[in-house]
Amino acid sequence: MAYIWWSLPLTLLVFFGARRIAQKLNMPLLNPLLVSMVIIIPLLLALNIPYEHYFAGSSTLNSLLQPAVVALAFPLYEQIHQIRARWKSIITICFIGSVTAMVSGTVIALWMGATPQIAASILPKSVTTPIAMAVAQSIGGIPAISAVCVIFVGIVGAVFGHMLLNLMRISTKASRGLAMGTASHALGTARCAEMDFQEGAFSSLALVICGIITSLLAPFLFPILIHLFS
Numbered sequence: 001m002a003y004i005w006w007s008l009p010l011t012l013l014v015f016f017g018a019r020r021i022a023q024k025l026n027m028p029l030l031n032p033l034l035v036s037m038v039i040i041i042p043l044l045l046a047l048n049i050p051y052e053h054y055f056a057g058s059s060t061l062n063s064l065l066q067p068a069v070v071a072l073a074f075p076l077y078e079q080i081h082q083i084r085a086r087w088k089s090i091i092t093i094c095f096i097g098s099v100t101a102m103v104s105g106t107v108i109a110l111w112m113g114a115t116p117q118i119a120a121s122i123l124p125k126s127v128t129t130p131i132a133m134a135v136a137q138s139i140g141g142i143p144a145i146s147a148v149c150v151i152f153v154g155i156v157g158a159v160f161g162h163m164l165l166n167l168m169r170i171s172t173k174a175s176r177g178l179a180m181g182t183a184s185h186a187l188g189t190a191r192c193a194e195m196d197f198q199e200g201a202f203s204s205l206a207l208v209i210c211g212i213i214t215s216l217l218a219p220f221l222f223p224i225l226i227h228l229f230s
Contacts, residue, residue, distance in 0.1 A: 007057030014039050031159045033187065079201035082174070090178065090202075094209040097182035101126035102214065102221055105149075110229045119230075121145035123222055125153045127211045128185050135215055139222045150185065157184020158191040173198040181206025 018035035044054055055062070083090065102123050109119040120141030124132040132150045133143035161180050170176055173196055180188035181203035189207050193200030 005057060007054045008060060010043075011036070011040065011058050011061060028159050028163050031155065031191075034155050034159060079198060083201075083205060086174065090205060091209065093178050094182055094206050095213055097178075097206070098126070098210045098213040099217065099221070101183065101210075102218060103225065106222065106225045107229050110225070116226055116230060117141060118145065119226070120222060122149055123218060123225075124214050125149040126183055126185060127214045128207065131211045131215060135218045139218055151187075154184050154187030157188040161188055161191065162195065174202045177202030177204075178206045182210050185210075 014036045015032050018030065018032040018039075022030040022032055022035070040054075044051065105122045105125050106119045109122045110116075114122070117140055120139045121136050121143075122145070123139065123141070124135040124146055127135070127150070129147050129150045132146045135141075136146035137143050157180060161184055162176070165176050165179060170179070176196075177192050177199040180192050180199070184191075185207055189200060189203040192203040
């Protein structure tokens with residue numbers, strides 16, 4: 001167990017180093033989370049260190065995850081006046097985005113020959129990991145696969161989301177934040193918070209609303225999609 005102590009310093013060093021490089025070079029592909037995974041995973045494999053030992057050494061970071069997610073509510077409080085003025089549009093956008101995310105992922109998976117169990121695991125890919133795992137389990141999916149899908153979608157959104165929004169010439173802070181929060185959940189929200197405070201607020205709001213909508217609609221929507229496309 002002597003080698004566990006350095007997993008936390010290693011994680012912090014790699015992440016903040018990657019973040020510093022990303023800020024200096026201004027390249028979306030150099031997302032700190034993605035770079036950290038690319039460095040740490042091969043290192044653990046090369047040294048033949050079990051993931052459980054690495055996780056035990058950096059468990060402090062895991063315990064800070066929930067407070068960090070709760071802290072995303074602070075920008076919401078500071079933008080509450082704008083949210084009150086646009087609440088109808090916000091809920092409509094999140095509803096359409098949530099349904100689109102669930103339908104698109106599930107239908108594509110079924111068209112490619114996935115089993116209903118795999119399709120159920122993919123359906124909640126655009127919400128935070130705890131919600132996605134609970135939803136997947138409730139509709140017959142595999143929570144572990146859902147967690148992997150959530151991480152993948154979040155990284156893709158954090159890396160390419162703002163690039164795509166810039167290409168589409170979407171410059172409104174509210175629109176950019178809602179799009180990122182709806183499509184790429186907490187990782188997209190964290191990226192928005194780095195880019196702009198107001199974007200982060202609307203992304204946080206979308207993160208919460210889409211999680212609620214997905215939890216409520218998934219048990220009813222999934223059987224319909226299975227009936228239509230399987």
